[in-house]
Amino acid sequence: MKAAIINQYGDSNELSVVDDYVNPTITNNQVLIKTYATSVNPIDYKARQGALKSMFNWQFPVVLGWDIAGIVVEIGDDVTDFTVGDRVFARPDMDDTGAFGSYATLMAVNADKVALMPETMSFAEAAALPLAGETALQMLNELHVTAGSKVLIQAGAGGVGIVAIQLAKVLGATVATTAGPENATFVRHLGADIVIDYHQKAITDVISQYDAVLDSVGDIDAGLAVLAHGGRIVTISAKPTPEQLAVATDNDQTLLAGWLQPNGQDLAKLAAYYQNDALKIVIDSKFPFTTAGVRAAHERIESHHARGKVVIEMVAE
Template sequence: MKTRAIVINQYGGADQLIQDMVELPELDEKQVLVKVHATSVNPIDWKLREGYLSQMMPWDFPIILGWDVAGEIAEVGAMVTDWQVGDKVFARPETTRFGTYADYTIVDDHLLAKKPEAISFEEAAAVPLAGLTAYQALFIHGHLKAGEKVLIHAGAGGVGMYAIQLAKNLGAQVFTTASEKNRDWLEGLGADQVIDYRSTDFSEVLSGIDLVFDTMGGEIQDKSFRVLKPETGRLISIVGEPNLELAKEFNILLAKSIWLNPDGSQLQKMADWLESGQLKSIVGETFPLTAEGVKDAHQLSETHHAKGKIVLKNKESNK
């Protein structure tokens, strides 16, 4: 079937984003077709748009960006048993050139989670990629335990705000870097100490940290080794390979870069927490799922100063 989508036909700036009709692949027997009510913007979207990931993802054009979806199932594959047409779901689909900036998108059935009744489609769309990234960094790779100290860089960002809540709910002591204007908000989410990165060098005021969750890279990543506990300290990055020489110098147990693995069962855990109120999804800005709306959303994301998640609402889905 054909779907309206926001696509790129070549790499470049936000002006490459255009609306077009795209033929979707045939639905496999273990896939569902989701009518997209909302999706969201993540830095990977505009990094891919710019061409930074073209070697890792050597796709044909047109490319539909977007790797978050919240919506309703419109069609199910022949072997799908756990889901039916009309189910309200959200997901982080597999990474393909047929993304979620569209009226319809295809999702493997094992990657779906039930949309919590307690939250909107927009709030649900904000969760999958950022929430799963935080979950996997802290628990699967970082092995965070109750009572440990964790430093989460850029706590006001899309990934950071989920990481703070997940770590606090586990029983960890949570430190985060952010601007002063976000202090009260982040403390409300569970941060025990908010370090204003504009006025304070975190590496001069922190020590004995068990886990650093690095969302910044560069000099901030390098300085993070100084605050970790020797022998047992861990650093997990989502932005670049850590300097293993520094890890050795500071006698760090683990330093690695991770890539998100889509996972429906982990997302369902987060859905249950969202339903019970243990986890909050915070939508910072909402834009329409149109070429102009996506351009504006990308430009905001590229400033690195968005608070919460940037969501794209599909007004077509209500027709």
């Protein structure tokens, strides 16, 4: 099969697409998906640079990628929820060997991570949703966001922020978000009530006494400063320090490091929001599945200013 591999950690030039990579085989509880599209998340470039070295004993060549949309071409003996020909998407589990990611034309995926795509969803949209969308959904749950909550969602124009703003509005929350000036109107259209231009203002100058903060930029101190007593903050891009945890405890606040737990049920919930027009999927850019395309996709996400998701198409629609 075709796959984008890296043979060592480094910059985007380490990525190359090869035609003769070994095909994956499925276990009883997996489906084999013919990939139509994948998307690039910040974890992809961090992994490419070697940030996950201490967590996994990957052997080169490594195939990155943790979002997939495509068609089921084979099912394991114990799989009952899917059938050959289904249009599906998933945030697959990490492969401990590093050999099989979604930057490939075939991927074996545990069936409990898979959901059916809504009929009206394109493969590019479907590839853009699982990792960022499941993260947004699960972190809002961790934050106990409900009707009337005041929640700060950092980086509103990013992959996670775009979904989080929309879901928080569905839940009935008041949403403040941070964005550059060129994204202010965009995040307002998604539903944000208060938009803070982080280039011009500190969030502490604009909001206070918030119930919840989703920190996706690693600014835990500012998040704690705008939280009310008893408020909750989840960071998805930093490790809380002992000092920050102590500040939270002193103020009866809950400070958590959040990690996505991928699962097909949450993805099916997101699919239902999409079908009910409560959730828009925003694609920043699409790249072809070529060496130049995959490298450019990584460079786009590494700019930290993609508006929405960066998608790689194996099959152009």
